[in-house]
Amino acid sequence: MSRNIEILGRSPVILQLKALARQVAVTDVTVLITGETGSGKEVLARFVHEHSRRSAKSFIPVNCGAIPAGIIESELFGHERGAFTGAVQSRKGYFESADHGSIFLDEIGETPLETQVKLLRIIETGVFQRVGASETISADTRIIAATNRNLHQEVVDGNFREDLYYRLRSVELQLPALRERGSDILLLAEHFVHEFESKHGITFEGFTPESTELLLRYPWPGNVRELRNLIESLLILERGKQISPDILERHLVQRSRNKSLVHDPVRTEKNELNLIYGSLMQLRQEIGEIRQMLQQLQPTRITAPQFLLPVPAGQEPPALENDATPPKPSIEEQTATLEELEKRSIDAALLKFGGNKRKTAQALGINERTLYRKIKEYGL
Numbered sequence: 001m002s003r004n005i006e007i008l009g010r011s012p013v014i015l016q017l018k019a020l021a022r023q024v025a026v027t028d029v030t031v032l033i034t035g036e037t038g039s040g041k042e043v044l045a046r047f048v049h050e051h052s053r054r055s056a057k058s059f060i061p062v063n064c065g066a067i068p069a070g071i072i073e074s075e076l077f078g079h080e081r082g083a084f085t086g087a088v089q090s091r092k093g094y095f096e097s098a099d100h101g102s103i104f105l106d107e108i109g110e111t112p113l114e115t116q117v118k119l120l121r122i123i124e125t126g127v128f129q130r131v132g133a134s135e136t137i138s139a140d141t142r143i144i145a146a147t148n149r150n151l152h153q154e155v156v157d158g159n160f161r162e163d164l165y166y167r168l169r170s171v172e173l174q175l176p177a178l179r180e181r182g183s184d185i186l187l188l189a190e191h192f193v194h195e196f197e198s199k200h201g202i203t204f205e206g207f208t209p210e211s212t213e214l215l216l217r218y219p220w221p222g223n224v225r226e227l228r229n230l231i232e233s234l235l236i237l238e239r240g241k242q243i244s245p246d247i248l249e250r251h252l253v254q255r256s257r258n259k260s261l262v263h264d265p266v267r268t269e270k271n272e273l274n275l276i277y278g279s280l281m282q283l284r285q286e287i288g289e290i291r292q293m294l295q296q297l298q299p300t301r302i303t304a305p306q307f308l309l310p311v312p313a314g315q316e317p318p319a320l321e322n323d324a325t326p327p328k329p330s331i332e333e334q335t336a337t338l339e340e341l342e343k344r345s346i347d348a349a350l351l352k353f354g355g356n357k358r359k360t361a362q363a364l365g366i367n368e369r370t371l372y373r374k375i376k377e378y379g380l
């Protein structure tokens with residue numbers, strides 16, 4: 001069993017948590033880890049995995065908050081060939097890849113409600129279906145979930161299923177905030193000093209007693225991550241010299257100011273991933289839409305439906321009497337660019353549904369986000 005992960009800390013609350021984590025690690029029970037950002041949820045999840053009989057198998061972390069709703073199920077459960085546009089091959093999901101190992105569902109509070117039903121089913125019965133498959137399969141995968149949201153509040157707000165919440169909560173490992181861990185702050189600071197001294201080849205002259213006091217009093221909203229980042233920048237920017245309270249204060253103030261402008265690096269990376277996933281999804285959907293449109297518009301010439309035709313320049317639109325047939329437009333009039341067609345379809349649908357975006361998007365068979373983008377793009 002490889003046990004590289006250590007949860008540093010000697011405060012009673014951490015010792016208790018570690019004992020509980022060891023105790024549940026050897027079972028296959030689903031675990032929910034809660035705690036503020038940067039408090040060490042992922043470290044604890046790895047600790048649980050490494051102290052389980054599954055330690056030689058995969059630990060697969062999945063950031064549920066970074067995967068767009070449209071593809072989360074195929075990512076988790078896999079898909080069959082042809083399940084959706086672009087599914088040219090069948091593919092295993094994370095649950096199958098983590099067979100005999102553990103899956104870490106990070107930010108589980110951000111999972112869409114439809115997916116939550118499927119997660120509950122896996123927890124209760126151990127079975128699931130690949131997207132587009134008719135048969136159910138099972139995987140021996142242990143679930144470790146984490147959240148920094150108040151899941152109870154999410155249940156109250158209707159964003160999280162109550163049954164899944166109670167199922168997950170049966171074993172909850174609560175990570176304390178760093179400010180509640182007393183002298184662990186100094187123990188962790190010392191650990192990070194050693195880490196960065198050797199990483200950057202710097203000798204650190206230490207903190208004055210007053211700045212040590214300040215380290216203990218500071219509330220650490222970013223928890224262990226904030227402490228680790230602070231120690232690294234102190235060592236580098238102050239070149240190892242002794243840290244007085246005013247230097248420390250300056251760094252703490254600067255960091256909190258920067259943080260409100262630029263998010264911390266992990267969040268930024270997450271956002272970028274999110275954007276990339278989002279764009280890929282949109283691209284896939286648009287290719288599908290264009291393909292469908294082309295199939296409908298065969299052969300070669302793209303013919304506009306009558307109600308979308310442009311009014312020839314200099315002419316008034318023909319006044320339609322109740323049962324009057326409008327004059328047949330020439331072939332040239334009947335052709336329009338795809339863009340023009342799209343614009344007019346959206347315009348007409350918006351009009352039809354009194355500007356209701358959800359209904360319009362549904363009628364056009366596109367998602368709401370695409371509709372918003374197109375409205376903006378065409379200045380509708």
Ligand SMILES: Nc1ncnc2c1ncn2[C@@H]1O[C@H](COP(=O)(O)OP(=O)(O)OP(=O)(O)O)[C@@H](O)[C@H]1O
Nearest residue numbers: 006007008036037038039040041042043148224225
């Ligand atoms: N007990 C610990 N011992 C050593 N390092 C720790 C400990 N707890 C956290 N860390 C370090 O702090 C940083 C943040 O930890 P981690 O990513 O596990 O936090 P998190 O709770 O998952 O944060 P987020 O909510 O932002 O996802 C990491 O660099 C990790 O190595």
Ligand SMILES: [Mg+2]
Nearest residue numbers: 038041042106
């Ligand atoms: Mg995390």
